[in-house]
Amino acid sequence: MPFADLLTANAAYAEGFEHRDLDGRPRAGLCLLTCMDCRLDPLPMVGLQVGDAKVLRSPGGHLGPEMLAGCVLAVHALGVNRIMIIAHTRCAMAGSESDLRDRISASSGIKDIDIVFGADADRLGRLAEDVETLRNHELIGRFAEVGGFDYDVDSGRLTQLY
Numbered sequence: 483m484p485f486a487d488l489l490t491a492n493a494a495y496a497e498g499f500e501h502r503d504l505d506g507r508p509r510a511g512l513c514l515l516t517c518m519d520c521r522l523d524p525l526p527m528v529g530l531q532v533g534d535a536k537v538l539r540s541p542g543g544h545l546g547p548e549m550l551a552g553c554v555l556a557v558h559a560l561g562v563n564r565i566m567i568i569a570h571t572r573c574a575m576a577g578s579e580s581d582l583r584d585r586i587s588a589s590s591g592i593k594d595i596d597i598v599f600g601a602d603a604d605r606l607g608r609l610a611e612d613v614e615t616l617r618n619h620e621l622i623g624r625f626a627e628v629g630g631f632d633y634d635v636d637s638g639r640l641t642q643l644y
């Protein structure tokens with residue numbers, strides 16, 4: 483029963499459920515892209531709660547095809563006019579692709595891994611690049627403000643860099 487604890491918790495959650503009146507349009511007009519890191523709690527970090535923002539997460543918070551598709555949908559179908567990309571300190575994706583592959587090979591016993599993880603040692607450079615990609619995109623740039631931010635996992639502080 484690997485999920486039993488979670489279903490038990492959900493039963494209690496559903497008992498006091500308060501969000502039945504929400505629709506799918508984020509109240510803060512915000513789409514937030516960030517890393518999958520469990521130290522990041524994206525909504526409270528910017529004073530928001532459920533129903534306020536679209537949240538897209540990926541390893542490193544890097545912009546890929548699915549994140550881009552999510553942004554376009556958010557802007558044109560869901561009333562989003564602000565997009566935050568949030569990188570963070572001590573990110574496991576801010577290293578080398580080969581180190582990641584070595585770790586996964588060691589863990590799995592499989593040598594040839596054909597997944598591209600997208601590690602980037604220059605994490606702030608990558609952030610700047612992703613911000614530019616969105617700002618220059620014909621379906622995003624004219625329709626939404628795009629900002630690039632760095633989150634410090636040791637202080638909880640968010641800083642706008644781009």
Ligand SMILES: [Zn+2]
Binds near residue numbers: 574575
């Ligand atoms: Zn990360």
